[in-house]
Amino acid sequence: AQTVTQSQPEMSVQEAETVTLSCTYDTSESNYYLFWYKQPPSRQMILVIRQEAYKQQNATENRFSVNFQKAAKSFSLKISDSQLGDTAMYFCAFMKYNNNDMRFGAGTRLTVKP
């Protein structure tokens, strides 16, 4: 079974600074997808960024980028120029290729301080 581990239950960062959220996963699969989802307080979960395991290049979406280390089974999220609106719960998630199930980590609660 696939497991996703987020070792940082809570983090905080000053506005405009950079923060990195950690995620590791365990799988014997070679083809899979990794995701970071954001869940703001009392708001719905939205996708932040996605990485296909077969791609060596790290995904980037504006201020959000990942450091994907396939051999180490590590998938960290870097948020640059943090904004107050980035305050949220962040979930790392794993999905096997050609499968419908997605497994989430326990989440990291990020607070951006003014």
Place this chain on the structure above:
Amino acid sequence: DAMVIQNPRYQVTQFGKPVTLSCSQTLNHNVMYWYQQKSSQAPKLLFHYYDKDFNNEADTPDNFQSRRPNTSFCFLDIRSPGLGDAAMYLCATRSEYSYEQYFGPGTRLTVT
């Protein structure tokens, strides 16, 4: 805008009284999911539909049932809610051509 809608947003039910949560989507996605999310925890997959094919997670209690009468709607039925079933219930959809899931705002269930 295309979206995933969940009704009601807040639901209070009594211990043992059946309750139904609903989810609708305008995205025309053929995969629909139900997750249970307890306070400050990760969403836990209960079951999903791929078109009309129902897939139950092995550890989903029998107390939880689901119906999908058409592509747009999916229902979660809790036959005899217990206090431990109080949680946020999230509906999500996905196109078979993509791996991104789109989430609804959730229904917060309280059991008294």
